[in-house]
Amino acid sequence: xxxxxxxxxxxxxxxxxxxxxxxxxxxxxxxxxxxxxxxxxxxxxxxxxxxxxxxxxxxxxxxxxxxxxxxxxxxxxxxxxxxxxxxxxxxxxxxxxxxxxxxxxxxxxxxxxxxxxxxxxxxxxxxxxxxxxxxxxxxxxxxxxxxxxxxxxxxxxxxxxxxxxxxxxxxxxxxxxxxxxxxxxxxxxxxxxxxxxxxxxxxxxxxxxxxxxxxxxxxxxxxxxxxxxxxxxxxxxxxxxxxxxxxxxxxxxxxxxxxxxxxxxxxxxxxxxxxxxxxxxxxxxxxxxxxxxxxxxxxxxxxxxxxxxxxxxxxxxxxxxxxxxxxxxxxxxxxxxxxxxxxxxxxxxxxxxxxxx
Ligand SMILES: *Cc1c(COP(=O)(O)O)cnc(C)c1O
Numbered sequence: 001x002x003x004x005x006x007x008x009x010x011x012x013x014x015x016x017x018x019x020x021x022x023x024x025x026x027x028x029x030x031x032x033x034x035x036x037x038x039x040x041x042x043x044x045x046x047x048x049x050x051x052x053x054x055x056x057x058x059x060x061x062x063x064x065x066x067x068x069x070x071x072x073x074x075x076x077x078x079x080x081x082x083x084x085x086x087x088x089x090x091x092x093x094x095x096x097x098x099x100x101x102x103x104x105x106x107x108x109x110x111x112x113x114x115x116x117x118x119x120x121x122x123x124x125x126x127x128x129x130x131x132x133x134x135x136x137x138x139x140x141x142x143x144x145x146x147x148x149x150x151x152x153x154x155x156x157x158x159x160x161x162x163x164x165x166x167x168x169x170x171x172x173x174x175x176x177x178x179x180x181x182x183x184x185x186x187x188x189x190x191x192x193x194x195x196x197x198x199x200x201x202x203x204x205x206x207x208x209x210x211x212x213x214x215x216x217x218x219x220x221x222x223x224x225x226x227x228x229x230x231x232x233x234x235x236x237x238x239x240x241x242x243x244x245x246x247x248x249x250x251x252x253x254x255x256x257x258x259x260x261x262x263x264x265x266x267x268x269x270x271x272x273x274x275x276x277x278x279x280x281x282x283x284x285x286x287x288x289x290x291x292x293x294x295x296x297x298x299x300x301x302x303x304x305x306x307x308x309x310x311x312x313x314x315x316x317x318x319x320x321x322x323x324x325x326x327x328x329x330x331x332x333x334x335x336x337x338x339x340x341x342x343x344x345x346x347x348x349x350x351x352x353x354x355x356x357x
Pocket of ligand 1: 009074075076099143146147166169186188190
């Protein structure tokens with residue numbers, strides 16, 4: 001049976017991306033060696049790194065003065081690297097969910113943290129909009145897509161101070177005005193590659209302004225200066241990222257990814273809003289195009305487990321909602337086809353007929 005992977009992460013990747021990566025793990029180009037066993041210092045791997053960084057810049061239209069890094073540690077290590085490198089006295093954070101809170105927790109180890117606004121009281125079902133960013137903060141940190149709650153900031157905010165964004169789960173799903181940000185980071189395993197590599201887009205001029213000593217590996221400057229080759233980088237996930245970046249380009253770039261994301265989300269949210277069994281959990285204006293969260297209406301609540309089993313039986317993988325939201329979450333990253341979304345909608349409609357017959 002055809003399975004559709006709606007998992008929030010590690011998540012769906014295009015078949016050809018996984019196939020090309022698998023092939024390179026057996027034999028990398030015409031080197032006669034596996035990608036896993038070649039030196040990252042060879043010209044063959046250097047070409048992979050160079051092309052991945054160049055495609056990153058091209059696809060996101062990254063201006064001069066920024067570096068693209070591929071490092072280890074996941075987005076979770078960035079939660080501490082960001083304040084380590086940028087927080088001298090005070091940083092501002094927008095609390096839009098668990099990931100934002102985890103980022104704040106790390107920042108508190110380095111200085112004062114101002115929570116400018118929070119939607120915690122409403123279980124993070126919306127993105128706060130009325131807040132002031134302290135003009136004397138070293139930076140302002142946002143999480144553009146809240147993977148667990150299905151809310152998303154789909155515009156590039158104006159900030160009086162350096163804007164830092166965790167874009168783990170929506171990078172390459174829309175055009176981004178990178179010039180508005182000082183730093184953008186994310187774990188690759190949501191919408192870019194397999195797990196194991198973390199991307200960082202950093203404006204060179206924001207570095208070097210804190211007075212503390214920074215351990216070599218945690219210093220962005222190290223990775224900027226060494227082109228992400230200070231130590232052995234995660235070569236297979238970087239190769240996989242390159243294949244995906246090539247795929248995005250061949251499909252028509254981020255504009256096309258954005259068009260598809262809107263198409264998928266419009267179909268699924270329309271069904272959630274129409275189907276009497278279900279309701280969306282995020283405030284309509286803040287709905288994510290990537291992670292679509294919904295529950296069963298109170299009067300049908302007892303059918304949730306049955307619907308999950310019904311949908312799983314028809315090949316819908318990974319649609320169980322995060323435990324803090326419940327219900328269902330259909331993650332629709334770049335590689336999710338509109339057919340997959342239509343298959344899920346058909347499940348919802350067929351289940352509705354069963355229950356309401
Ligand atoms: C998954 C996720 C993280 C954590 O990423 P790791 O690479 O596992 O550390 C952080 N932020 C957001 C928005 C996420 O979705």
